Amino acid sequence: MxxxxxxxxxxxxxxxxxxxxxTALAVHFADSDGTGGGAARHATAVPACTPWQAAATGPDADPRSxxxxxxxxxxxxxxxxxxxxxxxxxxxxxxxxxxxxxxxxxxxxxxxxxxxxxxxxxxxxxxxxxxxxxxxxxxxxxxxxxxxxxxxxxxxxxxxxxxxxxxxxxxxxxxxxxxxxxxxxxxxxxxxxxxxxxxxxxxxxxxxxxxxxxxxxxxxxxxxxxxxxxxxxxxxxxxxxxxxxxxxxxxxxxxxxxxxxxxxxxxxxxxxxxxxxxxxxxxxxxxxxxxxxxxxxxxxxxxxxxxxxxxxxxxxxxxxxxxxxxxxxxxxxxxxxxxxxxxxxxxxxxxxxxxxxxxxxxxxxxxxxGPGIGTDFNGDLSGGQDGTPDDWTPHDASAAQAFWDSQDGHRTPGSAVLSGTSGGAGRSPSFMVEPVEQPTAAGQRVRLTAWARGVHATGRSTIAITWFDRNGSYLGEDESPPLPAGSSSWRPLSVDSTAPACAAAAVLALKSRGNTGQARFTEVAFTVHP
CATH class of the missing domain: 3.20.20.80 (Glycosidases)
Structure with missing residues (x-):
């Protein structure tokens, strides 16, 4: 720099x-409804999935250095x-x-x-x-x-x-x-x-x-x-x-x-x-x-x-x-x-x-x-500015309302709200975040939980874990059961997922599509199991 x-x-x-x-998320949601040069003498293409542990213990150490x-x-x-x-x-x-x-x-x-x-x-x-x-x-x-x-x-x-x-x-x-x-x-x-x-x-x-x-x-x-x-x-x-x-x-x-x-x-x-x-x-x-x-x-x-x-x-x-x-x-x-x-x-x-x-x-x-690296990502939705939650990014929400409510929450104030998400075929308005802690190996189990409630809700409102490789290519998604239609009290949502081969990042999403009412989310937690 x-x-x-x-x-x-x-x-x-x-x-x-x-x-x-x-862009990758947009393509996926739509489909589911919802260095070269002379000095590098033989520069090797590096795939998006490399077993570094094996390479790090390889036999080709240079004895001069x-x-x-x-x-x-x-x-x-x-x-x-x-x-x-x-x-x-x-x-x-x-x-x-x-x-x-x-x-x-x-x-x-x-x-x-x-x-x-x-x-x-x-x-x-x-x-x-x-x-x-x-x-x-x-x-x-x-x-x-x-x-x-x-x-x-x-x-x-x-x-x-x-x-x-x-x-x-x-x-x-x-x-x-x-x-x-x-x-x-x-x-x-x-x-x-x-x-x-x-x-x-x-x-x-x-x-x-x-x-x-x-x-x-x-x-x-x-x-x-x-x-x-x-x-x-x-x-x-x-x-x-x-x-x-x-x-x-x-x-x-x-x-x-x-x-x-x-x-x-x-x-x-x-x-x-x-x-x-x-x-x-x-x-x-x-x-x-x-x-x-x-x-x-x-x-x-x-x-x-x-x-x-x-x-x-x-x-x-x-x-x-x-x-x-x-x-x-x-x-x-x-x-x-x-x-x-x-x-x-x-x-x-x-x-x-x-x-x-x-x-x-x-x-x-x-x-x-000390005490170390904080892994919070504003999961309790307590932080925000002028109607926008800290850390969370609205996606595909140009025809909907996506905002932060500083007052309404489950146990403490603060929630992310998606409203009027019925416009646009295949659109799935959401709030997204990349959590600090990520899985470290294929096959590792993770869980996403949140509290949510509907206000005159229609359509499908869920939480989801979406997987990408380190080049940003979409690898798959797991989604929770949806909120019930109508108005409801706060209730838990959860989804379990397994890191696929070559996964680099899990992206967390709070989603609502086809909803003429509101879906509200708070107290989001992401757990990576050993």
């Missing part, structure tokens, strides 16, 4: 996957890292507008979130290329000292905002100039050679193959990695693995901005691709976007759910904690030339630009310091 994401408005992986999810990979795995195991720029001095301006007091204060707050590491991006041109400017090196030295003062190790990301790949002599000189003072330095968690390399770019891949051993030699025992991202991150990782087959990094760094519910399946497939090397989720997040009042509060609730879901996925897959992008929202007026000033690209922070915490900050603190 460091450079190109803001230049290109990189919220697209999430948005495209959401569109794919909704297995010791470094083992050391990297050990170092990553307890890492709790946040990417960082000052809100008022992002990207290159962090170094050009040097304010150590501000950085010191921010590092104290990062420590207060329970993090033990911070990511610093080093811009080649800003630091002086090919010979680093001593004044910039002094700033970097002070930043590392400030981090250590607050018990934060440092991830160094090199060669940011730089793509002069043919200049091998210059890049070697610059890398040694920056890293030589920190060889074997325990304050450095790891070194990222370059942010989000495109392995399909032959010049970039050739440069990485050259520069990786140079940086590894300069770093000493410090682990060295390179990161990728993209709408199909597993394929991108496979291409990078193939490009670096002769001399792989100490671990692979994946920046994940895909659909949260698919994260565990993606991470498992990614582990299979890079095994026996370790995998680390070095960036993840979603923007809260511009706005205020109710819209902003809902966006922040969605960010919180997204990060908790991805963090659960990483832990469930046996990975270290994923590293959120970024500590604080960025002030649009302080963005340097060449980076996007679009507000929706600047609001990924755990803190708002004014320094106040978003809900995700509290959730991350709970994960980093």
């Amino acid at each position: 460091v450079t190109r994401r803001f230049a290109k408005g990189r919220r697209w992986p999430v948005l495209l996957l959401v569109v794919a999810l909704l 297995s010791a470094r990979q083992f050391a990297a795995r050990s170092r990553l195991a307890g890492l709790k890292l946040l990417s960082y720029y000052p809100a008022q001095a992002p990207w290159s301006r962090m170094w050009q507008d040097w304010h150590p007091g501000r950085i010191d204060s921010d590092f104290a707050r990062i420590n207060g979130l329970g993090a033990n590491a911070v990511r610093l991006m080093v811009h080649a041109e800003t630091f002086g290329y090919p010979t680093p400017d001593p004044a910039r090196l002094a700033e970097l030295r002070q930043a590392i000292e400030l981090a250590a003062r607050h018990s934060l190790a440092v991830q160094l990301t090199l060669f940011d905002w730089w793509d002069d790949y043919p200049d091998l002599v210059g890049s070697d000189r610059w890398a040694h100039g920056v890293l030589d003072p920190y060889r074997d330095d325990p304050r450095i968690a790891f070194v990222e050679l370059k942010n989000e390399v495109d392995p399909g770019d032959r010049a970039a891949a050739d440069w990485v193959r050259h520069e990786l051993p140079v940086v590894r030699q300069a770093a000493g025992r410090i682990p060295v990695t390179v990161s990728v991202t993209g709408s199909d991150p597993v394929a991108r990782l496979a291409a990078l693995r193939d490009a670096l087959a002769d001399d792989p990094p100490d671990f692979y760094d994946l920046h994940y901005y895909g659909e949260a519910g698919y994260a565990r399946a993606v991470f498992e497939a990614a582990e299979a691709v890079v095994a026996p090397a370790p995998l680390y989720i070095g960036e993840t997040g979603t923007a809260t976007g511009p706005g205020d009042g109710a819209a902003q509060a809902q966006a922040e609730a969605a960010q919180d759910l997204y990060l908790r879901t991805v963090e659960w996925a990483a832990r469930s897959a046996g990975l270290p904690a994923a590293a959120p992008w970024i500590f604080q929202d960025i002030s649009p007026g302080d963005v340097p030339q060449g980076a996007s000033r679009a507000p929706e690209d600047l609001d990924f922070g755990l803190l708002r630009a004014d320094g106040s915490e978003k809900p995700a900050a509290a959730s991350l603190r709970a994960q980093f310091t």
Whole structure:
């Protein structure tokens, strides 16, 4: 997310996957009524269903790097890292507008979130290329000292905002100039050679193959990695693995901005691709976007759910904690030339630009310091803004009324309401959510329960579990018995289901079709059985 994401408005992986999810659901409901390129020398197509456990214990470990990979795995195991720029001095301006007091204060707050590491991006041109400017090196030295003062190790990301790949002599000189003072330095968690390399770019891949051993030699025992991202991150990782087959990094760094519910399946497939090397989720997040009042509060609730879901996925897959992008929202007026000033690209922070915490900050603190990752998805329908429930997304409801009632509920106030759903043949208006906790194997049993009641209800109102693979392809659905017609008191609904082969995500739905009255839902619970 460091450079190109803001230049290109990189919220697209999430948005495209959401569109794919909704499209697949629309097709299903209607039917039931209701990276290529030169450097990747033999990039392997990765199917949507990969038995990663078998691959992770495969025999093809590289004897030249297995010791470094083992050391990297050990170092990553307890890492709790946040990417960082000052809100008022992002990207290159962090170094050009040097304010150590501000950085010191921010590092104290990062420590207060329970993090033990911070990511610093080093811009080649800003630091002086090919010979680093001593004044910039002094700033970097002070930043590392400030981090250590607050018990934060440092991830160094090199060669940011730089793509002069043919200049091998210059890049070697610059890398040694920056890293030589920190060889074997325990304050450095790891070194990222370059942010989000495109392995399909032959010049970039050739440069990485050259520069990786140079940086590894300069770093000493410090682990060295390179990161990728993209709408199909597993394929991108496979291409990078193939490009670096002769001399792989100490671990692979994946920046994940895909659909949260698919994260565990993606991470498992990614582990299979890079095994026996370790995998680390070095960036993840979603923007809260511009706005205020109710819209902003809902966006922040969605960010919180997204990060908790991805963090659960990483832990469930046996990975270290994923590293959120970024500590604080960025002030649009302080963005340097060449980076996007679009507000929706600047609001990924755990803190708002004014320094106040978003809900995700509290959730991350709970994960980093205890009691752990919260798995709530507003199942009790107690949270919402201006008639819309937090976390739940209306689907196929343009010709119906889909709203949140803050007062009416079963045991406590709050319910999701679907009304007037009789229009449109085959339409099945619903509220949907991807729960934090997902099944982890085919054949695993799950149960969805809710309390519901009808108000002059007609048609068919149910709760359902819908299954998708990690590419968003529909795999099947199980639905509860319907509510009775007419008006009724609150009554329980339930449905059991079994995760099909290749299932990545269970999507929960509160549904009503052909209903000239109302269906109301509350106290939704999803249980994954061991």
